[in-house]
Amino acid sequence: xxxxPQLSAxxxxxxxxxxxxxxxxxxxxxxxxxxxxxxQAAAVVFPLSIEEVQAVVRWAxxxxxxxxxxxxxxxxxxxAVAAQGEVVLSxxxxxxxxxxxxxxxxxxxxxxxxxxxxxxxxQEQGLLYPVDFASSGSxxxxxxxxxxxxxxxxxxxxxxxxxxxxxxxxxxxxxxxxCNLGLNKNNSGYDFRHxxxxxxxxxxxxxxxxxxxxxxxxPSAVLLLAVPQLPxxxxxxxxxxxxxxxxxxxFFSDQALTHVLAARQAQPPLAERQPFYVLLECELPPSADDxxxxxxxxxxxxxxxxxxxxxAQSQQQARALWRLRExxxxxxxxxxxxxxxIAVVISRLPDFVSWLQALLARDYPDFEVLWYGHIGDxxxxxxxxxxxxxxxxxxxxxxxxxxxxVFALVAEFAGSMSAEHGVGLLKRDYLGVTRSxxxxxxxxxxxxxxxxxxxxxPGKLLRRAG
Amino acid sequence: xxxxxxxxxxxxxxxxxxxxxxxxxxxVANVKMSMNPFDEIAVxxxxxxxxxxxxxxxxxxxxxxxxxxETLRTALxxxxxxxxxxxxxxELQPLAVAKLLKAVADKEQPQLLIVGKQAIDDDANQTGQMxxxxxxxxxxxxxxxxxxxxxxxxxxxxxxxxxxxxxxRLPAVVTADLRLNEPRFIKLPNIMAAKKKPLxxxxxxxxxxxxxxxLKTLKVAEPAKRSAGIKVANAAELVAxxxxxxxxx
Numbered sequence: 001x002x003x004x005p006q007l008s009a010x011x012x013x014x015x016x017x018x019x020x021x022x023x024x025x026x027x028x029x030x031x032x033x034x035x036x037x038x039x040q041a042a043a044v045v046f047p048l049s050i051e052e053v054q055a056v057v058r059w060a061x062x063x064x065x066x067x068x069x070x071x072x073x074x075x076x077x078x079x080a081v082a083a084q085g086e087v088v089l090s091x092x093x094x095x096x097x098x099x100x101x102x103x104x105x106x107x108x109x110x111x112x113x114x115x116x117x118x119x120x121x122x123q124e125q126g127l128l129y130p131v132d133f134a135s136s137g138s139x140x141x142x143x144x145x146x147x148x149x150x151x152x153x154x155x156x157x158x159x160x161x162x163x164x165x166x167x168x169x170x171x172x173x174x175x176x177x178x179c180n181l182g183l184n185k186n187n188s189g190y191d192f193r194h195x196x197x198x199x200x201x202x203x204x205x206x207x208x209x210x211x212x213x214x215x216x217x218x219p220s221a222v223l224l225l226a227v228p229q230l231p232x233x234x235x236x237x238x239x240x241x242x243x244x245x246x247x248x249x250x251f252f253s254d255q256a257l258t259h260v261l262a263a264r265q266a267q268p269p270l271a272e273r274q275p276f277y278v279l280l281e282c283e284l285p286p287s288a289d290d291x292x293x294x295x296x297x298x299x300x301x302x303x304x305x306x307x308x309x310x311x312a313q314s315q316q317q318a319r320a321l322w323r324l325r326e327x328x329x330x331x332x333x334x335x336x337x338x339x340x341x342i343a344v345v346i347s348r349l350p351d352f353v354s355w356l357q358a359l360l361a362r363d364y365p366d367f368e369v370l371w372y373g374h375i376g377d378x379x380x381x382x383x384x385x386x387x388x389x390x391x392x393x394x395x396x397x398x399x400x401x402x403x404x405x406v407f408a409l410v411a412e413f414a415g416s417m418s419a420e421h422g423v424g425l426l427k428r429d430y431l432g433v434t435r436s437x438x439x440x441x442x443x444x445x446x447x448x449x450x451x452x453x454x455x456x457x458p459g460k461l462l463r464r465a466g
Numbered sequence: 467x468x469x470x471x472x473x474x475x476x477x478x479x480x481x482x483x484x485x486x487x488x489x490x491x492x493x494v495a496n497v498k499m500s501m502n503p504f505d506e507i508a509v510x511x512x513x514x515x516x517x518x519x520x521x522x523x524x525x526x527x528x529x530x531x532x533x534x535x536e537t538l539r540t541a542l543x544x545x546x547x548x549x550x551x552x553x554x555x556x557e558l559q560p561l562a563v564a565k566l567l568k569a570v571a572d573k574e575q576p577q578l579l580i581v582g583k584q585a586i587d588d589d590a591n592q593t594g595q596m597x598x599x600x601x602x603x604x605x606x607x608x609x610x611x612x613x614x615x616x617x618x619x620x621x622x623x624x625x626x627x628x629x630x631x632x633x634x635r636l637p638a639v640v641t642a643d644l645r646l647n648e649p650r651f652i653k654l655p656n657i658m659a660a661k662k663k664p665l666x667x668x669x670x671x672x673x674x675x676x677x678x679x680x681l682k683t684l685k686v687a688e689p690a691k692r693s694a695g696i697k698v699a700n701a702a703e704l705v706a707x708x709x710x711x712x713x714x715x
Contacts (some may be wrong), residue, residue, distance in 0.1 A: 219498060223654070269651045290657075297654045310651035313540055314500040315480035317651060 001085065002042050006063050010087075013055040013245070018046040018093070029090055029145035030068075030082040032075040033135075034426060036396065041068070041082035042245065046093045050168065050176065050207050056089060057174040057205070060455045068457055069201035072114065076339055077424030079147060079200045079460050086457075089205065091142050095217025097121050105213045106165050106182055111142025111206050118211065127213040130157035134326045142206045147199035150420035151229055152326075155376035157214075157248045159420070161197045166210035169196050172203060172451025182210040195446065200422050201457040203450040220247050221293050222281045222318035225300070225309040226274035227251075230357065230371070231350035232305040236278055237376055239300050243292045244282040249376025251278050256328045256370040256383075263331035269321065272310050276371070278306075279325045281318075328372050336392060337370070337383040338399035342410050344421035346378040352413045353380075359409060379419040382406070407433040423461045431461070467616070467636075469512045469521045470576035471546065472567055473505040473528050475537040483687050492686060501537045504582025506544075508642040510649040511612055512580055513545035520614045521578075522582040523547050527570050529558055535665065542660035551666040554677060556670070560588075562677035564690035569673035571601055576637065578619065583608050583641040594641035604706045610645040634667035 001022075002010070010019060021028070021043050030039025042065070047053045060067050066086040082088050091112030091451050100109040104332060105127060109118055115129075115136040122129040131144065135150030143149070144160045145167070157163075166182035169192075179193035180186055196203055227233055233251055240246060254273050261268060282293065293311070300306040312318035344352045360369055366387070373381040384402065386395045407417055407430050417433040444462060447454070458464060476481055478498040486493045501509075515521035526541040528534040528551040538549035552566050571579055579601075584591035598605035605613075606621025610629065613620040623630045624643050670677045698704045709715045 108553065224651070225654075267648075270653070294658055298658065301655070311654055311657060313506075313652055314503070315478050315498060316503070319480070323650070351483040 001089070002065070006065065008041075008064065008264045010043070010056070010059055012057060014045050014047060014052060015221055018048075020044040020046075029070055029073070029088045032073040032078060034076060034078045034081065034424075035080055036392075037081045037083045037425060039082055040085055041088045042085045044070075044088040044090055046090050048093050050170065053089070053170050053205055053207055054174050054176060056087075056364065057170055057172065057455075061172075061174060061453050063179055064453070064455070066455050066458050067201075067206075069142070069146065069205050069206075071112065071140035071146070072135065072138040073143075073371070074139045075143065075147060075424060076341070077426045078145070079422050079424030079457070081425055083425075087217040088091065091140060091207075094207070095110055095140075097129060098437065099210075100125060104165075104182065104184075106210050107140045108208060110208055111140060111145075113141045115139045115141060115144060122213045123216075124162040125213070128216045129163070129211060129213055130217070131163055134329060141211065143208055145197050145209055145237050146199060146201050147204045148420075149423040150374065150377070150379070152248045152250060154374060154379075154420075155249050156245070161194065164193060164197060164209055165212050167193045167206055167219065168208035169203075170205045170207055172447075172453065172456040177204075179272050195450075197198065198422070200424060200461045202447055202461050204456060207274045217247060217283065218286070219284045219288050220281050221290055222279070222312040222321050223279040223309055224321050224324070225271050225280070225297070226270055226272070227276040227278055228274050229305075229390065230276050230353050233278055233375055234346060234350050235303065235305050236300050237346070238297045239305075239386060240282060240302075241376075243296045244284075246376060247281040247283060248374075249278065249280045249428060250325050250373070251276055251375040252325055252328060252372035253277075253370055255368065256332075256372045259331040259370070260324055260327040264323070264327060266324075267323065269310055272308060274307060277324075278375075279321060280376075282446065323353075325372070328370070332370065332383060332385060335385040336395070337385050338396065338402075339421070340382040340403070340406060341373075341379070341419050342382070342406070342415055343377065343379040343420040344410070344413045344415035346376070348413050348415075349375070349378050352369060352409070352415070355409055356382075359405055360402070363405065367398075367402070374420075377414075377419070381417065403430065410434070425460055428459075428461060428463055467515075467521050467578065468523045468570060468574065468576040469515060469526065469578045469580060470567075470574055471505070471508050471512045471524060471541065472524045472563075472579070472581040472593070473509060473526055473537050473541050474502040474582070474585045474587075475499050475528065475530060475534045476585055477504045479586060481502055483536050485686050489531045489685050489687060491683065499533070499536075501540050502582050502585045502587075504584060504586070504642050504644070505647045506582075507644070507646050508580040508582050508640075509541045509546060509608075510647045511640075511642060512578075513650075514647065515578075515612075515614060516545065525550065525574055525576065526565070527552065529554065529563055529566050531555055537663060539657075540652065540662050542663045542665075543657040544650065545656075546663075548663060551667050552670060552673065553667055554670050556677050557679050558677055559679050559681055560590045560592035561596055561680065562670075562675070563593045564600055565675045566670060566673060566677065567593070567597040568600040569675050571597075571637075573673075576639065578614070579603070580612075581639070581641055583643050594639050600638075600640035601639070604638040605641070606638060607641040608630055608643040609640050610643050612640055612646065656709060663677050 029044040030041035094110040095112040146177040167179040368385040478500040524546040526546040561565040611622035
């Protein structure tokens with residue numbers, strides 16, 4: 001709750017109709033896609049301009065109120081959760097796309113531009129914004145930047161970081177910074193842009209971004225392959241990547257497929273089920289000749305890595321195959337899955353996976369564990385489903401016990417405890433799996449420089465001091 | 467029973483086509499081409515008839531440019547046994563296609579000719595009907611269910627406001643509608659095997675058919691753009707707008 005002097009001071013900078021304090025708004029804007037924390041926001045503000053954002057930050061510093069930056073709230077680590085009486089600063093109304101530069105192939109977006117709107121804008125210009133994920137219809141560019149969002153085309157186009165040519169940010173102390181100015185080449189000292197990308201709102205607020213666009217993707221083929229053994233997936237990856245340019249290389253387990261088919265009331269794409277499937281999309285040569293695709297498949301078949309597969313014959317079939325992968329997250333949401341998002345260097349993935357499979361089978365045989373993810377990037381999403389009869393708290397504690405062991409293995413393989421979902425609240429206490437004590441101490445130091453009064457998303461990413 | 471299925475190569479259903487600047491046609495350079503979705507349903511139905519032991523051989527035929535070979539290979543991968551390409555660079559109109567189909571049917575003597583109810587590029591919805599007339603065969607159009615017996619076929623047709631079931635004496639022509647079946651995903655091993663299945667090439671001249679176009683396209687234009695919506699202040703204004711501007715009340 002804000003005190004009445006705090007509220008009147010806020011109303012002096014933002015008109016009252018853009019400050020929401022009703023229970024419904026506080027609940028809706030106080031949380032993201034994670035459902036583990038009860039939202040407790042004090043207010044939601046909807047600024048329209050950079051000046052208003054700066055004014056709110058100055059107000060928060062003066063009043064000692066914390067700010068949670070808020071975009072599409074599709075995060076999976078609790079980074080946008082307001083559970084401690086913070087003020088949520090929503091970028092929903094700052095959603096302008098302007099200053100398209102066809103020569104530089106960049107466009108400027110306000111933080112609240114929805115990813116799909118940017119993608120559609122690029123398409124209208126005959127270009128592509130290639131970062132894409134299942135939540136692109138809701139997620140906003142500012143949130144993508146704050147979490148350095150990845151998704152399904154990372155194997156071809158990289159993460160959000162690779163597409164940001166310039167950033168306008170308001171720091172935790174209310175200063176306005178122009179980072180990198182949209183330049184291609186700019187060796188003029190520390191590049192703050194990269195500090196803000198992936199900072200999860202702990203240093204300041206991204207208010208505008210200059211985003212790079214690229215040529216549209218060439219014609220591609222979409223395949224679904226049936227793979228009996230998980231570690232063989234990397235051999236399949238190599239077989240295809242050495243012959244073709246991969247646009248995406250995803251995998252999921254038959255159990256995950258079962259959930260999607262049940263939710264969508266669909267038929268399995270292959271009558272004979274196998275434990276794992278690879279969904280891959282590869283660029284075709286200009287002649288659209290699928291010979292290299294068949295060669296790669298034949299090789300995998302001969303080696304026994306793959307036992308069957310289908311090739312989409314139309315865009316409609318391609319989309320139907322993609323829905324099998326993209327539908328997993330939504331299909332299992334009713335089971336409140338405990339999500340893991342880990343990564344190791346791909347060359348170590350087969351070994352890592354064998355160890356992890358053994359660990360889960362030995363210690364947690366009763367849990368239903370679903371495997372899927374962007375395996376071409378070494379990124380696994382391991383989802384543990386809550387048994388119907390368990391209470392949420394009890395389940396969460398059990399999963400945290402599993403986590404300790406999983407993360408010990410991640411540390412042993414020098415992997416990441418959060419490949420693309422970010423750290424937020426949920427993964428905060430495991431940061432040490434991937435980052436050293438010296439790293440974390442320096443991160444605190446950086447935060448103190450940009451956000452001296454610790455008003456920016458406190459408690460996310462880094463545990464509160466003391 | 468031998469089944470003949472005709473397949474057409476068209477711009478993929480999901481491609482947003484653009485009209486050429488001179489308004490003469492749509493621009494199909496470098497766009498994704500696929501089998502006409504209704505023809506895909508026709509092939510699927512034939513394959514199901516074969517899997518059910520009712521059909522013994524499936525012959526697929528396509529007409530047009532050399533690249534139609536790819537469409538035929540797709541049909542072979544779905545389960546057709548052999549393919550015929552009537553190769554020509556001439557633009558083929560429904561009557562010409564129907565005449566070619568008659569010529570191929572005279573040669574192959576199938577009991578059943580299945581085609582898609584229409585092609586999604588020109589939406590003519592004529593070929594199946596005209597082929598049936600030229601052949602003097604019975605026709606069951608807009609089929610949502612096909613039940614083959616020894617001498618006859620029952621075809622459930624999608625008609626306005628309901629379904630109609632007709633019994634046709636074989637040989638017959640059936641045109642496939644959307645709800646007849648859902649085409650399968652094609653297995654990669656079948657795609658490899660399809661490359662080795664027989665594909666025979668012929669031409670309109672070989673079949674003795676004159677395919678010279680008889681219709682001339684005058685103009686191709688894009689649909690009118692929808693104008694942006696407006697907000698009204700109250701119900702009275704809405705009623706006024708509907709009455710005076712939209713003229714729907």
